[in-house]
Amino acid sequence: MYSEAKKIHIAEEVMKVSNGDILKELEAVLKKAAKKPLDKKISAHRFSGLLSKKDALLMEKAIQDGCETIQPDDWK
Secondary structure (H helix, E strand, O other): OOOHHHHHHHHHHHHHOOOHHHHHHHHHHHHHHHHOOOOOOOOHHHHOOOOOHHHHHHHHHHHHHHHOOOOHHHHO
């Protein structure tokens, strides 16, 4: 959770904004946050579809190369 000092800093930065379009976007974000209840539990389903197939294959290869290798000296 943000500390009070962080909130004040953010508020000060918002006060410096003079661009109307940016202010509208900030307002929209705040309204959206107020309507949507925060998820108490983080689920892996939230990340579904975020990785490309190429990235998933690279991750799988890295796991196989680095994690599934038995180091004989590690067992001593």
